[in-house]
Amino acid sequence: MKYYIVDDNIATVKSLANTIRSREIGEVCGYSTDPEAAMEEILEERPDIVLVDLLMSEMDGISLVERLRKSGSGSAFVMLSKVTDKEMIGNAYKAGVEFFIHKPVNITEVEKVLGNVAEKIKMRRIMEDLRELFGEGGNKKEPAEDTLPEESPVNEELQSLDMIFNMLGMLGEKGTREIRDVYVCMRDCGCGYDKVILSRVAEERGDSVKNLEQRIRRAMKKGLTNVASAALADYESEVFQIYGNYVFDFKSVRDEMDFLEGKSKSGGRVSISHFMEGLILYGNSIR
Structure with a gap:
């Protein structure tokens, strides 16, 4: 660098x-x-x-x-x-x-x-390369069947992910386990996030993509709200400065802060793609 x-x-x-x-x-x-x-x-x-x-x-x-x-x-x-x-x-x-x-x-x-x-x-550069490889107009590569684990292995890396979920106040949310499964699928396939990944995880769990996506978004929204609350209390808080910066962009946090303070009728928006790319970055940083 x-x-x-x-x-x-x-x-x-x-x-x-x-x-x-x-x-x-x-x-x-x-x-x-x-x-x-x-x-x-x-x-x-x-x-x-x-x-x-x-x-x-x-x-x-x-x-x-x-x-x-x-x-x-x-x-x-x-x-x-x-x-x-x-x-x-x-x-x-x-x-x-x-x-x-x-x-x-x-x-x-x-x-x-x-x-x-x-x-x-x-990670941004890796994701840009992946978008070119798997993006619109290209031939999307289906993840190989044998690269998708039936269960997320409990190891040091996933325990570290649980730490970030805990810091974001979303460890107990229903969609957090699904987020871990999507993370493992992306990591093992070497793929960026897309609907193919979500479909494969939904299939493995015997669930619909719609239900899976809704639970994931609710869990992420919980995390966004907690990060915004931490930022309102202290801009230098570890939750906001370190962990929130991986998975949420500042505009989303700022919009959620305005909502919490009654300055806006709608809060920040969550992006599954941005969140998952941030998790991959975080996972790489702790390996």
Whole structure:
């Protein structure tokens, strides 16, 4: 992974660059203390991940991210901040920030956050390749019969999945077991999520696709509501910052937060595809 660092404090820049290099997290392809100069270099260098300070004298980090997005930057953005203002943090997520690293910078947190973002990027690329392979207009490959387990094996990986379900407050939901089955089917087949996967799991369980999908959506909605509740209480909560970021996009969480606060008549929407891809990413990160 290629990293670019933008911070008007050169000491912070050097500290982050040294951490990334010494811990072999990736390659630092550039850095700048000037946001305007950084824009040109980022668009030219096309780093995978940009670490950007929230509060800079020339231009705040949110404005920089928004301008880069409008200019076609495909980089992932990690915000450096000691700010705890919920509205400002919410604006950063809306602008396209993936995660936050708190100041003063802690090496352990840098490794953890950048590792999560790197895995997320890798999974996106894998899913993009899978969509091309299995997408509309192509020949969809049916999962081989012998690759679909009759029962989800109870192993360390699935126990870790149960941990994320527990953190999301959906472990006891009826659709959670079905989500695990879909996950195992995707993992063992090396396939992205689609209706073929759902049909195979429904067939194995002797159920209809419609009933299966409804239970899965209800379980996911429960998780979304819990993540939104956690974010309302504390934007820096582990449930929101780490676990929720894997399986829900920020707009869905924000819409659910507005619903919980009575600002909207409808809550956030859940996407089975997005949720399952996030679980695959999470599973890869713990293997």
